[in-house]
Amino acid sequence: MENKMTIEELIAKGESFKIETSKPRIEYGDDMNIIYQPCSYLKNGDEFTEWVETSKRFIFINFPEDISYNIFEKVSDNVRRQADILKLVGILKSLKNNPDICKPLKANxxxxxxxxxxxxxxxxxxxxxxxxxxxxxxxxxxxxxxxxxxxxxxxxxxxxxxxxxxxxxxxxxxxxxxxxxxxxxxx
Structure with missing residues (x-):
């Protein structure tokens, strides 16, 4: 059974992802103390990965010659901050609001x-x-x-x-x- 998402659903799902940062802490033990550094993480990383792949597929099918696919793919390969997620959602929003194809420039x-x-x-x-x-x-x-x-x-x-x-x-x-x-x- 296919579950085809619309661009609006992809945007809404993308906006739901939040990168959280743990606070640094120290656990004291009898013989040893453990120091935990702050780290960033996605609570639902598996859902995020599925959303990224679904979004790439959506762009590839509906906007096959648009430059947004390459940009989306590049940004999604290295998501480290909330700003990266916002950029991915922004790409989807731009496709929704301006659906005309933007072909890559062929230089000179x-x-x-x-x-x-x-x-x-x-x-x-x-x-x-x-x-x-x-x-x-x-x-x-x-x-x-x-x-x-x-x-x-x-x-x-x-x-x-x-x-x-x-x-x-x-x-x-x-x-x-x-x-x-x-x-x-x-x-």
Whole structure:
């Protein structure tokens, strides 16, 4: 039989947990005295552990991509003070009051992508300008016409290659030399 708790029930249960601290004391004996240091403890630690696991499961099922799961898990692994319990309850309250998913941030993937694309575009424009300056405007426009034609990709490649070959080995060598000797191509 399943006992599914609502977020309100999880919050209420979490608020019921209290970390208590024992007072220091000394027990006097005939031959020996025992000194007890103050310590913090949860009276119902087994219920607390069950509540933590139920809460993690609830967050994982209902908010699978939300950053709160990782935060809840991290805090729940090291509960030592009442403030830690309040933080766990606070996470549940924030999910109740603001149920929109807060996905973890992915650092700088967009700016890196933009930089790479810009760099590639600059290099491509340099290659195009080099070809245009070596073969002349008229020949460059003829190659553009071939590219814009309705032919298949293989036919276009063949026609462009034939056009470049017709310009001569010296022109092709010059194009390649200009491209390869430009420092911006090599990054």
């Amino acid at each position: 993937t967009v700016s890196t992508n933009i930089t790479v694309n810009q760099s590639q575009m600059v290099n491509l424009m340099f290659v195009i300008e080099t070809i245009k300056s070596e073969i002349g405007e008229a020949n460059f426009n003829k190659i553009k016409e071939i590219y814009n034609s309705q032919d298949s990709t293989e036919e276009k490649n063949s026609k462009v290659l034939d056009k470049l070959k017709s310009l001569g080995v010296n022109v092709l060598s010059s194009i390649i030399a200009n491209i390869l000797t430009n420092p911006s191509i090599w990054g």
